[in-house]
Amino acid sequence: MPFVNIRLVEGRSQDQKNEISTRIVDAISEVLQLPKDDIWVVFEDVSAGDWYVGSTTVAALREKAQK
Numbered sequence: 001m002p003f004v005n006i007r008l009v010e011g012r013s014q015d016q017k018n019e020i021s022t023r024i025v026d027a028i029s030e031v032l033q034l035p036k037d038d039i040w041v042v043f044e045d046v047s048a049g050d051w052y053v054g055s056t057t058v059a060a061l062r063e064k065a066q067k
Contacts, residue, residue, distance in 0.1 A: 002028050003040045009058050010045035017043050 021041040048059035
């Protein structure tokens with residue numbers, strides 16, 4: 001049973017997550033010839049203040065980009 005764990009900076013809509021999950025499940029099902037119900041997808045939302053790129057938070061990077 002494939003298990004796919006996707007971590008995203010929080011703020012993505014449920015519709016976006018549904019679309020990502022659908023596409024991933026379709027691809028895995030097709031390639032591995034598995035029933036779609038055997039594939040698990042889990043999303044983990046991480047706050048922008050807890051996600052770092054190097055030593056800078058995504059929140060700080062977003063703030064800098066808006067200036």
